[in-house]
Amino acid sequence: MRRLLCSLLLCLPWVALHADPRKDWDGFRAALTEQAAGPTGMYAIQDVAVIAPNQAAYLPAAARPADLRWTPQRGDDRAIVLRYRDGKAMLEGKGLAATDLLKAEDRQQALPNGLTVRVTQYEDSLKAWLYNPALTAQRFKGLSFFPYDPKGVVTGRFTRKDVPVAVSHLDSRNHTGVMYWIGDVALPIQGKTYTLRAFNKQKDWKQIDHVLLFFTDKTSKKTSYGGGRSLETHFPAGAAPSSMTFNLNTLYSFLCAHSPYYNCPINLTTFVPVELKYGEKYPPSGK
Incomplete structure (x- = not known):
């Protein structure tokens, strides 16, 4: 079982093998819902x-x-x-x-x-x-997702930084944090290729087993969370391939969409000037 490492560093387990992207999406939705609604959930x-x-x-x-x-x-x-x-x-x-x-x-x-x-x-x-756990029944109104779209499964080119670069950021609770810029991903989306910085919380390549991308797009503040969403893909620790498959259907909101207790980076996102109608939608009212 791999782990979905959120931008707020809460781990959500789900299988992400890319053998069947539709099953990845099903597992992603189930795991995120469980993490939200569980006795130790969001x-x-x-x-x-x-x-x-x-x-x-x-x-x-x-x-x-x-x-x-x-x-x-x-x-x-x-x-x-x-x-x-x-x-x-x-x-x-x-x-x-x-x-x-x-x-x-x-x-x-x-x-x-x-x-x-x-x-x-x-x-x-x-x-x-x-x-x-009693709070969940009071607060949780369910999660919303865009319909699955096979066009959201894309292959990008990853250019690795041999020495990850520390990037200080101010998070949503006015705390400073550090993420490591580990390379760049050239990602084809709707006919154009966009270059996004890839991050990780680890700075040692022996421990790095995924890349983490932060997005805003033309759905932000409308049909998806305005603060940003995250996307990731995994690989064996220290062995990042130059070609990576990303399933945009597994875009998930910064966890601040669900609780003010999380610390979300607010200056690490890349704006992609298209509507990314994939993954998690704006949280239901009454959160």
């Missing part, structure tokens, strides 16, 4: 905290589950604590066995109150996600 996020090394975040013991939010102060001895120290993300508290979430399955742990904590590790910080 619409179940109750709070997020960014924890620096040697720091901690706490969940007060006295609060109702629906009211819980991360806080930098312990408050009381019964609080649940997540400490980021010595390369470990230790979750401890009443009713919990001390667990390093970086070694836990899916890097997450269910809490006795029905909530779940999951972590994402970055070079200089740890992001702690707090999920409440």
Whole structure:
């Protein structure tokens, strides 16, 4: 099972072998819907905290589950604590066995109150996600997609940068981040070829196993998310081919279309001056 690595770095599993692009599209829609609607999905996020090394975040013991939010102060001895120290993300508290979430399955742990904590590790910080499955029923209104179009399966030429270039970006929550420009893709779309920068979160070619493209187009702010959409294709780590197949039917919205808790790059997109009626459409109202 490959992983759809979103621009906001939430991994969504789906099979992407290109043997049958229509099945890729079916798998993409199913996986994205599951990630949105699941108990630890996009619409179940109750709070997020960014924890620096040697720091901690706490969940007060006295609060109702629906009211819980991360806080930098312990408050009381019964609080649940997540400490980021010595390369470990230790979750401890009443009713919990001390667990390093970086070694836990899916890097997450269910809490006795029905909530779940999951972590994402970055070079200089740890992001702690707090999920409440009850929120999904309140928020999730379904996802929308353009109809499948076989013309959206295109082959592009990839020119690799042997030394990836760090590109600083300002994201949608006014945080700075870094993506690595790993090359360029010449992509034929509707009779013309457009050159797009290809990105990855990794800077070491031994670990790079996909290219990630960021688009806006003439559907943006109309029938697709205005902030941008992402497209990717995978290959064996470190072995990027010069010819790559992309399935535009698997274009997906920046995750900020679904939740304000995500950090989306806002200055890495390439505008393609055509209507890309492929992939995920603008999110339904009432998100």
